Amino acid sequence: QVQLVESGGGLVQAGDSLRLSCAASERTFIAWFRQAPGKERESVSAISRTGLSTYYADFVKGRATITRDNSDYTVYLQMNRLKPDDTAVYYCAASTVDSIGDWARNWARTSAYDYWGQGTQVTVSS
Secondary structure, eight states: OOOOOEEEEEETTOOEEEEEEEEESSSOOOEEEOOTTTTTOOOEEESSSSSSSSEEEEGGTTTTTEEEEETTTTTEEEEOOOGGGGEEEEEEEEESOOHHHHHTTTTOOOGGGGGOOOOEEEOOOO
């Protein structure tokens, strides 16, 4: 069973930056999702086990960078130029699928992930 612990959320002003961390218990495919009140959970970004493949939702392209440190299985999501619309609970999720192809085709789907963290709140004030 993969354990995931998110951290790094907080209250910031529009235009600020945050770095979210996801401490995983093993090396797996990892994605960040977010869920705002009254909205469905949506994908933000994802990274392969090696870190060589990364994916971003259109709304964060150019504003976010996902990286990982495989010495301790931590995945980071650096988010810049934050907007009030970025306000949400951010979750990291792990996929234990074997095939990178299968994961890559479905990286943005919540159903592709087997394990979820507890979430970290990001609030962006205008």
